[in-house]
Amino acid sequence: MTPSTKPRQERKHTTKAKSAGLYRRSFQQAFVKLHPRNMLKNPVMFVVWLGTIITALVTIAPNLFGPTPGDNPRLFNGLITLILFLTVVFANFAEAVAEGRGKAQADALRSAKSDAKAKKLLADGSTQEVSSTALRRGDQIKVIAGDIIPADGEVIKGIASVDESAITGESAPVLKEPGSDIASSVTGGTRINSDELIIRVTADPGQGFLDRMISLVEGASRSKTPNEIALTVLLAVLTQVFLVVIATLPTVSVYVNSPISIAVLIALLVALIPTTIGGLLSAIGIAGMDRVAQFNVIATSGRAVEACGDINTLILDKTGTITLGNRLAEEFIPVNGHSMEKVAKVALESSIFDETPEGKSIVKLAEKLGATLDFDPKQAEGIEFSAKTRMSGTDLPNEVQIRKGAVDAIKGFVRSRSGSAGTSRNVKLTPELDTTFERISRLGGTPLALCKNDEIFGVVYLKDIIKPGIRERFDQMRRMGIKTIMLTGDNRITASVIAEEAGVDDFIAEATPEDKIEVIRTEQAQGKLVAMTGDGTNDAPALAQANVGVAMNTGTQAAKEAANMVDLDSDPTKLIDIVTIGKQLLITRGALTTFSLANDIAKYFAILPAIFAGIGVGTLNIMDLASTQSAVLSALIYNALVIPALIPLALTGVKFRPLTADQLLQRNIFIYGLGGVVIPFIAIKIIDVLIVSIGLA
Numbered sequence: 001m002t003p004s005t006k007p008r009q010e011r012k013h014t015t016k017a018k019s020a021g022l023y024r025r026s027f028q029q030a031f032v033k034l035h036p037r038n039m040l041k042n043p044v045m046f047v048v049w050l051g052t053i054i055t056a057l058v059t060i061a062p063n064l065f066g067p068t069p070g071d072n073p074r075l076f077n078g079l080i081t082l083i084l085f086l087t088v089v090f091a092n093f094a095e096a097v098a099e100g101r102g103k104a105q106a107d108a109l110r111s112a113k114s115d116a117k118a119k120k121l122l123a124d125g126s127t128q129e130v131s132s133t134a135l136r137r138g139d140q141i142k143v144i145a146g147d148i149i150p151a152d153g154e155v156i157k158g159i160a161s162v163d164e165s166a167i168t169g170e171s172a173p174v175l176k177e178p179g180s181d182i183a184s185s186v187t188g189g190t191r192i193n194s195d196e197l198i199i200r201v202t203a204d205p206g207q208g209f210l211d212r213m214i215s216l217v218e219g220a221s222r223s224k225t226p227n228e229i230a231l232t233v234l235l236a237v238l239t240q241v242f243l244v245v246i247a248t249l250p251t252v253s254v255y256v257n258s259p260i261s262i263a264v265l266i267a268l269l270v271a272l273i274p275t276t277i278g279g280l281l282s283a284i285g286i287a288g289m290d291r292v293a294q295f296n297v298i299a300t301s302g303r304a305v306e307a308c309g310d311i312n313t314l315i316l317d318k319t320g321t322i323t324l325g326n327r328l329a330e331e332f333i334p335v336n337g338h339s340m341e342k343v344a345k346v347a348l349e350s351s352i353f354d355e356t357p358e359g360k361s362i363v364k365l366a367e368k369l370g371a372t373l374d375f376d377p378k379q380a381e382g383i384e385f386s387a388k389t390r391m392s393g394t395d396l397p398n399e400v401q402i403r404k405g406a407v408d409a410i411k412g413f414v415r416s417r418s419g420s421a422g423t424s425r426n427v428k429l430t431p432e433l434d435t436t437f438e439r440i441s442r443l444g445g446t447p448l449a450l451c452k453n454d455e456i457f458g459v460v461y462l463k464d465i466i467k468p469g470i471r472e473r474f475d476q477m478r479r480m481g482i483k484t485i486m487l488t489g490d491n492r493i494t495a496s497v498i499a500e501e502a503g504v505d506d507f508i509a510e511a512t513p514e515d516k517i518e519v520i521r522t523e524q525a526q527g528k529l530v531a532m533t534g535d536g537t538n539d540a541p542a543l544a545q546a547n548v549g550v551a552m553n554t555g556t557q558a559a560k561e562a563a564n565m566v567d568l569d570s571d572p573t574k575l576i577d578i579v580t581i582g583k584q585l586l587i588t589r590g591a592l593t594t595f596s597l598a599n600d601i602a603k604y605f606a607i608l609p610a611i612f613a614g615i616g617v618g619t620l621n622i623m624d625l626a627s628t629q630s631a632v633l634s635a636l637i638y639n640a641l642v643i644p645a646l647i648p649l650a651l652t653g654v655k656f657r658p659l660t661a662d663q664l665l666q667r668n669i670f671i672y673g674l675g676g677v678v679i680p681f682i683a684i685k686i687i688d689v690l691i692v693s694i695g696l697a
């Protein structure tokens, strides 16, 4: 786990040479995408495509749809055809570049996947060499040092170190062993470095994590998101409205005795329909998913990325997300008159089977204090920690039960022990215990009480450190209008201290796994969109319930399957980056739509006076363009060029600032709206001067 909380640098995955190749391939793709089946998916550009065909016809036969005015209709119509054609190609190019960036990433992943041979375990215990594609869910396989793990699975036997760099890019090997929730899940395509493992296959061929990742980044399984569909419909409706308006123009023009040619009508139509946003829309969506992937996060749907942009509530757990996670034993504090030696001994006894970082650190501290065991661990039984009981410990054969855990949980345990034993002994619950509990909690630490049967010996102080810089990140979230809620199984005092120090808006202490779902449901019932991170199997239901669930790659298969995003670096604070990307995606789309529509004003002023030049609408001719033909051509050339000019912005997204959605909307409408009105006036005028100077019109 990376404790760093500074905003990550996006991975640069294209070098100069690579991007030259990308542009060349994308240019070819732009022509392949001219296929009508593909063009139909984009109603705005489809209209431009049809327009191109019609203007091509009137280039060959200028009088096909009636007489054409002008000196050289062939040249003029030919130029319009060329510009319209380029408009369509530019739009296709934008989409191809966005897709190409994902493909490069998919190729890198695919190279990790080989058609490895698998050693399938047969009923008699022997192994049989089979192709990895022959493996099915439930099969058991054996992998030995050096093998590529042929499928996703769960370790059921053995212990080994595995190199997961093919997926995470992180070269440090990870330990895999059965039992423990997290360390037992392995991913197909990773390599086993040492020893051997018996694995139960959990995914059929082609359904594995790597397969899903490849098809996702490749965009193969990308479907339009609800927002994108809504915008596409809106653009299609706008296009229809303009189509109707333009269709009435010939009648009007006959009245005023100023006939308009079909090529000019189509030029006017294309200039007015929202080709800029229509041409860039799908590139913006693909680039959003790609940006998430560059942060080493795999999103299972564009919908999830978009939902990130609308998140109102962010749910985080305390340990490991807000704090560094390696919560370590700092000190043992004896109570009830026990000696330090005795407390260290009970601490050791309670933790010899505890594999959690907390448990291991307690063993270490106890051994440092000279504690030793005076029973054979083989005769004893480990009681695993669970978030429900909030305790862990050891049972000895002679009915001796040693426990450590949350102070109230241990108090309850001690009471029940004294009751069930039938003794009349009074349980010693001294104020000393409570004051120690409070003192540790006020430091933001986690107090764990230690007991043997019904006697409490002392308290372990687990020190929890807040990740540096996390406060700034929460401040940033607040400015974005996102409420942060910390959920923790820890006690109220510790929770409030950490919550205060980290600067979260709200916290819930002593939370059980069920509480997590409940919190999400409550927020959702108020119409909020909720994001959460998690890694354990018991997080899976909550991850599925949240609108955006981010699973840690180190997490269990169940968590990864329930989530709609997987963070390959297993850094829970990355949710903050993902939210930023989601917001950026929505803002970019909004900004370019605003820009695209605002452009129309200049195009009206360029083309309409030119069309009706003969009937004295001179007052409208504020742009003073050279001629009817140069006006039409200038507006169209601007309209075409603005698409490639905006590709970089569509791909990288507009600059993001941590403001609320409303503030951002106002800001962008101002910048892109105003820019969208002013820029084309200047650009069209310049193009007009240029084409006149080279004698095109």
Ligand SMILES: Nc1ncnc2c1ncn2[C@@H]1O[C@H](COP(=O)(O)OP(=O)(O)OP(=O)(O)O)[C@@H](O)[C@H]1O
Binding pocket: 317, 318, 319, 320, 354, 356, 358, 359, 385, 387, 390, 391, 392, 404, 405, 406, 407, 446, 447, 448, 487, 488, 489, 490, 491, 511
């Ligand atoms: N290994 C352990 N053995 C015994 N008790 C533990 C152990 N780990 C944690 N506890 C106790 O159980 C409580 C609940 O643990 P849980 O994992 O649900 O929450 P947490 O780790 O405190 O916070 P978070 O929910 O943010 O992870 C802890 O606050 C602590 O008192």
Ligand SMILES: [K+]
Binding pocket: 270, 271, 272, 273, 274, 275, 276, 639
């Ligand atoms: K347009």
Ligand SMILES: [Mg+2]
Binding pocket: 319, 489
């Ligand atoms: Mg925990």
